[in-house]
Amino acid sequence: MKSYHEIIETTYKEVKKTKDKGKIATYIPELGNVSSDNFGASISTIDDKTFGVGNCDEKFSIQSISKILTLTLAYKLEGEKLWERVDVEPSGNPFNSLQQLDADKGKPRNPFINAGAIVICDVLVSRLENPKEDFLKFCREVADNDTINYCEKVAQSEKETGFRNFALCNFIKSFDNIKNDVDKVLDFYFYTCSLEMSCKELSETFLYLTEDNFSTCKGNRVLSKSEAKRVNAIMLTCGFYDESGEFAFRVGLPGKSGVGGGIIAIHPNEYCIAVWSPKLNPKGNSYKGMLFLEKFTSATTSSIF
Amino acid sequence: MKSYHEIIETTYKEVKKTKDKGKIATYIPELGNVSSDNFGASISTIDDKTFGVGNCDEKFSIQSISKILTLTLAYKLEGEKLWERVDVEPSGNPFNSLQQLDADKGKPRNPFINAGAIVICDVLVSRLENPKEDFLKFCREVADNDTINYCEKVAQSEKETGFRNFALCNFIKSFDNIKNDVDKVLDFYFYTCSLEMSCKELSETFLYLTEDNFSTCKGNRVLSKSEAKRVNAIMLTCGFYDESGEFAFRVGLPGKSGVGGGIIAIHPNEYCIAVWSPKLNPKGNSYKGMLFLEKFTSATTSSIF
Amino acid sequence: MKSYHEIIETTYKEVKKTKDKGKIATYIPELGNVSSDNFGASISTIDDKTFGVGNCDEKFSIQSISKILTLTLAYKLEGEKLWERVDVEPSGNPFNSLQQLDADKGKPRNPFINAGAIVICDVLVSRLENPKEDFLKFCREVADNDTINYCEKVAQSEKETGFRNFALCNFIKSFDNIKNDVDKVLDFYFYTCSLEMSCKELSETFLYLTEDNFSTCKGNRVLSKSEAKRVNAIMLTCGFYDESGEFAFRVGLPGKSGVGGGIIAIHPNEYCIAVWSPKLNPKGNSYKGMLFLEKFTSATTSSIF
Amino acid sequence: MKSYHEIIETTYKEVKKTKDKGKIATYIPELGNVSSDNFGASISTIDDKTFGVGNCDEKFSIQSISKILTLTLAYKLEGEKLWERVDVEPSGNPFNSLQQLDADKGKPRNPFINAGAIVICDVLVSRLENPKEDFLKFCREVADNDTINYCEKVAQSEKETGFRNFALCNFIKSFDNIKNDVDKVLDFYFYTCSLEMSCKELSETFLYLTEDNFSTCKGNRVLSKSEAKRVNAIMLTCGFYDESGEFAFRVGLPGKSGVGGGIIAIHPNEYCIAVWSPKLNPKGNSYKGMLFLEKFTSATTSSIF
Known part of the structure; x- marks a missing residue:
């Protein structure tokens, strides 16, 4: 798992200094109060290890x-x-x-x-x-x-x-x-x-959609393998509103975004990754979040395609 | 590869005797002349081996x-x-x-x-x-x-x-x-x-979208790995008109259909599979073709999700 | 005004015996309880005289x-x-x-x-x-x-x-x-x-959209002449949902229908006419009501065009 | 008819000096070559008299x-x-x-x-x-x-x-x-x-849609009275694309515009009027043409409503 750590750190630094072309969501007034400087990411692998960078422990509105x-x-x-x-x-x-x-x-x-x-x-x-x-x-x-x-x-x-x-x-x-x-x-x-979670909590939570036995850490089955795969399929085709094709094209993983600036993505055989940056692109998805994931899956060649 | 052979044969027999709820496309008059009994399938694996069943050698309009x-x-x-x-x-x-x-x-x-x-x-x-x-x-x-x-x-x-x-x-x-x-x-x-190809020809041709080095058998590069992955991503999200989500949900592979009744699907790390049965469901995709692929990926658990 | 009386009576008899191809509105449950046999009409002329036939005194939901x-x-x-x-x-x-x-x-x-x-x-x-x-x-x-x-x-x-x-x-x-x-x-x-009015009440009420001085019978101005003309113009272009063109084409008067089966129509220089028959055509307008008005304006050649 | 003359002249002068907010149509390249200063109008009454002002004799593309x-x-x-x-x-x-x-x-x-x-x-x-x-x-x-x-x-x-x-x-x-x-x-x-006609020719031509016997000057019937009324009804509801309601509301006559900047309007019992000014409003109708007709029907109170 070392290489994931390194790549996450490198990618994080690179994207952090990129100019953020996004805009914070204001249609829910309460969301407008979040500082747009927040930027964090976290990966959890199917061996149940988690590694995070930046504001990965701060809770935000997962929307x-x-x-x-x-x-x-x-x-x-x-x-x-x-x-x-x-x-x-x-x-x-x-x-x-x-x-x-x-x-x-x-x-x-x-x-x-x-x-x-x-x-x-x-x-x-x-x-x-x-x-x-x-x-x-x-x-x-x-x-x-x-x-x-x-x-x-x-x-x-x-x-x-x-x-x-x-x-x-x-x-x-x-x-x-x-x-x-x-x-x-x-x-x-x-x-x-209105649920609030941090990147770390998100990457740990959604491990149930990977080959991590599709169960909670207490061992309770969340979904069957076939059901989990179907949820992943829907995330791939529909998880990013009318930018779903673009996310599949650029990132190549099933994922889901929220207007709070969070995104999670699933590599079914390996990991769950979460990223958070509040400013959104015109389609309503986190600008830096998408950029981060694109660079991460390119560097790790971990697209499912 | 033995298990693929067996599963293809079993699946083929099972689907062959299923009642075909589809209808042959007639909007292109010439396509209406094909016998609706045709049914064939072929798989080519990244080690360049091909195995087919039924009318897998008969050419049809790939549309x-x-x-x-x-x-x-x-x-x-x-x-x-x-x-x-x-x-x-x-x-x-x-x-x-x-x-x-x-x-x-x-x-x-x-x-x-x-x-x-x-x-x-x-x-x-x-x-x-x-x-x-x-x-x-x-x-x-x-x-x-x-x-x-x-x-x-x-x-x-x-x-x-x-x-x-x-x-x-x-x-x-x-x-x-x-x-x-x-x-x-x-x-x-x-x-x-109007191109005409058989299932065998199709499964062999589209191996260039798998880890088979993305090249022709003469070794000429068709696409880069990144480009091939992107083509697969587009196939997954857009390959079946307004039934693309359904195909991802049920089959779980990038694929593309034609109104001639053919479908090809790609497992990026393992194989390309082609199937042909002329009768189409109401969304314009081969009824038995989709059924065959759904059963095949279930039996082989080879969805990419 | 004699001829209007005669034409209304003749038209009423003719349409009464016509087979009613409409259906009563049921999407508002309470409206479904009205007897579909009801059929009435009333005309009020700018000299403030009113003449009615059939169920012209029965109140119904004007919608x-x-x-x-x-x-x-x-x-x-x-x-x-x-x-x-x-x-x-x-x-x-x-x-x-x-x-x-x-x-x-x-x-x-x-x-x-x-x-x-x-x-x-x-x-x-x-x-x-x-x-x-x-x-x-x-x-x-x-x-x-x-x-x-x-x-x-x-x-x-x-x-x-x-x-x-x-x-x-x-x-x-x-x-x-x-x-x-x-x-x-x-x-x-x-x-x-939910207002309820009879055909007679309707034809008398909407006289304020004709050259009857645009005022109530107490002499209070309802609208200016220019405003009344504009209301009539909107009725002509928009009064019958997506059948407004058809009403202008067949009847040739500004008018407005309701799903209770009522229709009123205005001849700006001469009269206001109201008709009621509960069964509606597929576009939501009274079947016999439209037929009655078409025959009436043909017989009196009183289209505004 | 004297008053029509006077009102046309007054209205013409008034509108002529108004700032033209329209833009000339350029999607048909050939139309872009017309001088946007052109402005003319012509009225023909059912007694077959015609009176014009400005560039009323100049032919333009009636579109x-x-x-x-x-x-x-x-x-x-x-x-x-x-x-x-x-x-x-x-x-x-x-x-x-x-x-x-x-x-x-x-x-x-x-x-x-x-x-x-x-x-x-x-x-x-x-x-x-x-x-x-x-x-x-x-x-x-x-x-x-x-x-x-x-x-x-x-x-x-x-x-x-x-x-x-x-x-x-x-x-x-x-x-x-x-x-x-x-x-x-x-x-x-x-x-x-691509037909080319002047305002004068237009106002004379379309007299067949008024009570001028619905016939050509040679006495040949063009349409029956009922047919002419129906054509007028369609003009009223559909003659100005998605500004038809606005024209009915502001002008109150059946009419038809062209992207060459011409408009004709019909008062069924009295006259046909034509106006030409090449600059169009955002909905594709002559800016000054609509203004001219609005002022003309207001001044003559000759709306059909």
Whole structure:
């Protein structure tokens, strides 16, 4: 694993001094308060070793990265019939488009666009007794880390300004693909998005999507191998909104970004890597995060292609 | 390689007796004349061994599978500046949609939808002295096979009925992203689609996208390793029109289909596999072909995820 | 005016016996309870005489016809700056499309599609102290009729099932073109749609859009002549969702329909006519209502063209 | 008629000195050569008197105004079954949109967008022995003017750069709503657009859409009264691309514009008016032309609403 360490350090230094062309997300007011200088990365390998650089221990709002966790729990609970409610196709449209949802009669293209993640949250609201508590418990077990928590302020901030998500959820409900009360589903959704984790916690958590036996450190199975591979496949084709093709092309790993500036990526046979830099490119993905991962997989020739 | 042989034979028998829910493509009249009973498959491994079953030696119209070959040659000639003309994003729309092209100001989403392949052909028409002859020569060298040829009848058939492709090409030209005469570009495009190859020839040809040194059997480099990986990435995200996500989800390999009923798929470290069965599912991909590959990668657990 | 009487009676009899190809609206459950046999019509001429046939005295849910009244009051209060919030163009899309609203950045195409009427309601919520009471008072004065009222049941029914309208309103608010609380705006909107009036009341009420001095029977000015003409122009181009062109083509008068099966039409120099038959054609307009008006304007040659 | 004269002169002077915010059309290179200072207007009343101001005798490229003439001739020849090929609804989209045509399966929204006019030309190519000659003959008779002619240079200019129209025509043909050869249909279409007429000739020609007996000055019936009214209705709802609602709202008359800067408008009971000023607003309609007509109908209170 030494070479990964070295390459991470070299890449980190190189990207750190690159001019950041991105812009911090401000549409959720609370996110605008984060210092844009933050930059950290962490790798966890399938032998359960973790190595981090920069602000790798600082917690940040993981935002859409949480969509992997909600998907994982819903998939675990529903099995393959989950796909009757949400598809597995790239959307090819900006992440909050309503037009496609209309053409597809309320079935979201995939679980990683907002529409799809909201349907996943609806599934969980139906399945879990106390959705917020139960989901948090699940996250903590997968992460083997009881400090993981929601950020109330961010959740409230999104609730007060998330008119597009209210529009989406009501629109999907008009097609009868939301079974619970809109306010209840979105309350849960906004909380899941507000989860805070550090790069180290992220790279350790998502090891369950690698050949690390697909289980938590307590040995509880998270997903079957086949299910984990399918989640990876969806991440590869859909994890970066309408820049998913670009990420596959430049980085070559399944991954998922969040508007908080975090990205995680999976090398199924070897490692999970997480990176955080708050400024986003025009497509809504971390500018330095993508650059870092591109340079890292080039240097390690660890694209899956 | 023994286990691949056995699994291919078992899978072939199993899928052969499955009811075919697909329908043969008739929009190109000439394609409607092929017997829908044809079913063959072939695998070539990176140690250059090939094994086939069923109608694996029968030539058929490879149609859009040729888009990998035109892309490869254009990429080889233009390098990274090729991407100024065509993007690498999944389209999320039916394969001949004009709407997205309008929003994207004439830059096609990727080289595997018709719009993108037509721009790629325009690049080749600009670059090659005798496009049809030179491209055929390139295909023959990559395949190490001088019997590879166009099918005049199919090319003519497409030219006479390909009004949507004429619409596409003129539309792109209105955005100035076609540099040559529309008729000349489309004549070349229709010929490339009319290429005829057997499953065996296909699996041998596309070995250049695996770790088989990315070169022809004569040892001439086709693409660099990095370029080959990028072509694979585009195949994974865009190779099956608006069923690309489904293919990644179910099969888990980069691949490309054609309306002639052929599919090729690449396992970057191990093999290239080709399958042919003319009846198509509603999204335009071979029904039995997809089923065969899904069962094959499940049995061999050879998804890249 | 004798000839109008005769023509109305003849046309009424003729259309009454025609087979009704329409279907009653059921998306608002409460509307499904109306007997589809109802059929009535009424004409009021600029000399303030009214003549009706069939169920012309029976009140029904006027639904979108109320959009003329909300527009009128908002226009009266805001003047020409109203058009900064809503446009005057036909939409060319089904009446609840969100796609166009996205392209137009939250400015609805016209005040007669749901999106536009909701923005108009937002304007009134900002302007009126007690929106529901004040608007009802306005309607009663224009109609010179104190029996005009909302239908609580219909308003509640729409509120419970109107997810698309909640989607629309939240979506527009995400573009900052809704200034008040979404629930408050929609509560008002659903009440305006639930207004109940008879054909006679309708034909008398909308005389203020003809050369009848643009005033209520008490002599209070409703709109200026220029404003009334502009409202008529919008009705002509936008009054029948994506069948507005067809209505102009076949009937040739400014008009407005509602999913309750009512239609009103204006001949600016001569009369206002109202017709009611609950079964709707596939575009959402009364089947017999359109037929009746087409025959009536043909027989009287009173198209404005 | 005296007052019309005076009002035209006053309005002309007033608008002449207004700053022209428009821009001359340059997408057809040949049109870019016209001096933008040209400004003329002409009115013809149903008593066959004509009065003009400014450059009212100078011929210019009438462009899309010719779509009324092709529609008229096709309607005359086909009768109501013409509407099986083209609809009568406003498009609500920019004038060369392909997206809507896709949703509508190749049936253009109306005869005044390019798609619809091309289908109309296809109808004429099927019906006329020598389309270009026969159509010109028809125009000359309606105009009672043998000097009316095509402009070869403009027709050629459009043919060489009209890739969008080639895209449109091929796209419609893919839905089988073009019956003749694409090149033949478009050759005819480009010639019809290249017609040159002066304001005076235009106002005299289109008198056949008023109560002037719907006939040529030789007394030959052009259209029936009912047909003429329907053409006027389509002009009102569709004559100004996606600014049709605005024209109805501000001017209040059926009309049609062309990118050469001409506009004609019809008051069905009184007159036909033509105006020409080459600079266009962002929606493609003459800036000063629209302003002139708005002021004219306000001053004469001759809106049809």
